[in-house]
Amino acid sequence: MRRVFSMAVADASTPGRAARRFFSAEQAEILALKAEVARLQSAGGGGSTNVDDTRSSIVVVGGGRMGEIRCRDIMSSPRASLAGFVDHDVTARDTFAGRYGCNSFATLEQALISAPAAKSVWV
Numbered sequence: 001m002r003r004v005f006s007m008a009v010a011d012a013s014t015p016g017r018a019a020r021r022f023f024s025a026e027q028a029e030i031l032a033l034k035a036e037v038a039r040l041q042s043a044g045g046g047g048s049t050n051v052d053d054t055r056s057s058i059v060v061v062g063g064g065r066m067g068e069i070r071c072r073d074i075m076s077s078p079r080a081s082l083a084g085f086v087d088h089d090v091t092a093r094d095t096f097a098g099r100y101g102c103n104s105f106a107t108l109e110q111a112l113i114s115a116p117a118a119k120s121v122w123v
Helices: 027-043 065-076 090-100 108-114
Strands: 002-010 018-026 056-061 080-086 120-122
Touching: 056 065, 056 108, 065 080, 065 090, 080 090, 080 108
Parallel strands: 056 080, 056 120
Antiparallel strands: 002 018
16 A cells, blocks of 8 residues: 655755655655655764765666756756665666766665765655
């Protein structure tokens, strides 16, 4: 059963400001994402970065139509950069990596380990 949930998403360009976003996912996916967010918050998000600190570094999950739109919007934004792309399909990964010049990964865990500067995940 898919459930709708909401999460406050921080706006990196305006400290202290957050927007409420709504998502749909299986309960297990929701729990896994919440656990990963808690783990990342407790880790402090350190690590070196190759991304300009004034820009939000984002990992995009999923290579469908919305993944294409998200990657295109991130690449055209002066306030965001594409930290990586995640998809289980190797063809989609290769296509997106070539098109957007980013690293691609089979799992979100691989992406977050390889791109420690990532501040957001867009699913």
